Amino acid sequence: MSDDLCRIGIIDIGSNSIRLVIYDTTRQGGYKIIKECKYSARLSEKITKAGRLERKDMDTIIPVLRQFKEICSAFEVDRIRAGATAAIRNAANSSEIITYLSEASLIPIEVISGYQEAYFGFLGVINAFDVQDGFVIDIGGGSTEVTLFRGRRYQHSISFPFGAVNTNLMFSHQGNWNSEQVKKLQAYVTGRLVEHEWLGTSAGLPLYGLGGTLRSLGKLDQKMREYSLPNSHGYVLSSEMIDRFMEILPDTPYEKRKDMEGLSKSRADIIVSGLVIFHTVYNYIRASQALISGEGLREGMLHDLLNPEQPVCDSALEFSLDTIIRFDIRTSKGHLEHICKLAISLFGALGHEGDREEQKMLIYVSIMLHRTGSNINYYQSKRHTRYWLMNSPIRGLTHRQLILSALIASYSTKSRKQKLSQTHKDILLASDEEWIHKLGTLVQLSIALDSTEIGVIRGLNAELHGNTLHLELEGVGEVHIGQEDIENALKAFKNAWSVKVKLGSLSND
Numbered sequence: 001m002s003d004d005l006c007r008i009g010i011i012d013i014g015s016n017s018i019r020l021v022i023y024d025t026t027r028q029g030g031y032k033i034i035k036e037c038k039y040s041a042r043l044s045e046k047i048t049k050a051g052r053l054e055r056k057d058m059d060t061i062i063p064v065l066r067q068f069k070e071i072c073s074a075f076e077v078d079r080i081r082a083g084a085t086a087a088i089r090n091a092a093n094s095s096e097i098i099t100y101l102s103e104a105s106l107i108p109i110e111v112i113s114g115y116q117e118a119y120f121g122f123l124g125v126i127n128a129f130d131v132q133d134g135f136v137i138d139i140g141g142g143s144t145e146v147t148l149f150r151g152r153r154y155q156h157s158i159s160f161p162f163g164a165v166n167t168n169l170m171f172s173h174q175g176n177w178n179s180e181q182v183k184k185l186q187a188y189v190t191g192r193l194v195e196h197e198w199l200g201t202s203a204g205l206p207l208y209g210l211g212g213t214l215r216s217l218g219k220l221d222q223k224m225r226e227y228s229l230p231n232s233h234g235y236v237l238s239s240e241m242i243d244r245f246m247e248i249l250p251d252t253p254y255e256k257r258k259d260m261e262g263l264s265k266s267r268a269d270i271i272v273s274g275l276v277i278f279h280t281v282y283n284y285i286r287a288s289q290a291l292i293s294g295e296g297l298r299e300g301m302l303h304d305l306l307n308p309e310q311p312v313c314d315s316a317l318e319f320s321l322d323t324i325i326r327f328d329i330r331t332s333k334g335h336l337e338h339i340c341k342l343a344i345s346l347f348g349a350l351g352h353e354g355d356r357e358e359q360k361m362l363i364y365v366s367i368m369l370h371r372t373g374s375n376i377n378y379y380q381s382k383r384h385t386r387y388w389l390m391n392s393p394i395r396g397l398t399h400r401q402l403i404l405s406a407l408i409a410s411y412s413t414k415s416r417k418q419k420l421s422q423t424h425k426d427i428l429l430a431s432d433e434e435w436i437h438k439l440g441t442l443v444q445l446s447i448a449l450d451s452t453e454i455g456v457i458r459g460l461n462a463e464l465h466g467n468t469l470h471l472e473l474e475g476v477g478e479v480h481i482g483q484e485d486i487e488n489a490l491k492a493f494k495n496a497w498s499v500k501v502k503l504g505s506l507s508n509d
Contacts (some may be wrong), residue, residue: 015141030323086143114159118302164274175269213274233294317396349462411440
């Protein structure tokens with residue numbers, strides 16, 4: 001590893017599955033996943049009537065943990081953090097099992113308390129969304145955590161000893177459900193929710209969902225809607241769709257659920273129990289909508305490990321952009337910020353239609369990430385930039401904003417006669433097509449003004465008089481290289497904004 005990077009392995013010994021995720025991390029707390037492995041253990045199903053986990057059952061996961069350790073060695077991992085959640089935490093012989101697994105696998109394993117599990121889930125969510133207030137729900141195999149946050153700060157949480165695996169065993173008949181069984185599970189969950197007054201005091205907030213249940217519901221919804229951007233993170237589940245799932249899934253036999261497109265066979269038996277828990281909590285707290293988070297417990301454990309004193313970032317978007325620039329672009333952020341300064345100066349002189357703050361944000365994101373495609377192929381960078389952004393780990397953007405950023409960042413002079421929003425008309429607004437062209441040409445003109453990346457043009461003054469934009473460039477000399485790029489960009493810009501441009505000669509600043 002380079003001097004400023006640290007490679008960390010996080011092992012999550014859950015009630016349903018055991019996962020290893022390996023991250024490259026920066027000193028600033030940024031991270032990038034480089035490897036993930038999963039083993040379906042279903043530990044919640046192995047708990048005896050006496051509440052114990054027997055050693056003979058644990059012997060099946062020791063080879064898994066040892067192999068995880070071998071993988072970490074092969075990837076030259078610097079540090080390993082391993083945590084066990086509800087199944088082991090709630091076992092009557094929890095300490096004995098942790099000692100046995102730690103010694104047999106040669107990996108120090110910590111028990112993650114219910115409070116910690118909720119807190120780590122909150123850290124994963126809050127650093128992946130730019131949101132001030134909301135709830136987090138993490139439905140695992142053997143527990144469910146619900147957390148309330150306000151002003152991006154943790155407020156309350158509770159860990160309930162029920163999850164998708166153990167309630168499926170308790171209430172269903174081998175994964176099949178009738179209305180009476182559903183009502184019994186709903187009553188069981190509600191009976192625990194009413195014990196905590198704070199759960200009923202914040203109606204109208206969004207609910208951010210973690211875990212396989214929510215990801216599976218999101219994939220099912222996307223398949224049913226033929227959604228044009230199949231990203232899980234940030235996907236919105238409406239109240240109507242959540243109710244619709246409650247009508248469909250419990251009535252669908254387990255054998256038929258296994259064949260449902262978008263639902264993995266390994267989750268077909270426990271999807272209903274997870275859904276009932278989620279639906280009950282969603283209605284009880286009177287949430288406004290549900291959003292799926294692609295980051296949760298493991299990322300929270302990582303944030304806590306890297307920066308325990310200040311694990312919550314002020315802006316998920318800025319944190320995400322800094323990390324992407326560090327790992328994936330490898331260019332000067334100063335150069336990108338200079339282009340952004342030129343673009344915002346230009347934008348400030350133009351009309352005041354639409355959401356100006358969102359438009360500025362889209363300009364900023366598009367400029368910061370317009371170079372990503374050049375890592376694949378310099379000469380086809382725009383095409384690769386568009387694909388990369390559409391499938392990127394950018395946090396803090398809605399799916400609509402992600403698509404707009406991709407189309408604006410990859411805009412070319414050839415784009416002005418195309419209807420770029422057509423592929424994603426199910427997500428974009430009717431007015432977005434015009435803004436793709438306007439902001440796309442503005443961004444490309446700003447990039448062209450510093451195409452040499454040596455700062456010949458230091459700034460600009462722009463004033464709109466009627467239909468004519470007076471543009472004065474400030475610099476330290478003549479533009480010898482990139483003049484054609486500027487002229488081509490200006491032509492597309494004038495067409496998109498329906499303005500004439502009076503370009504003043506380069507003045508020394």
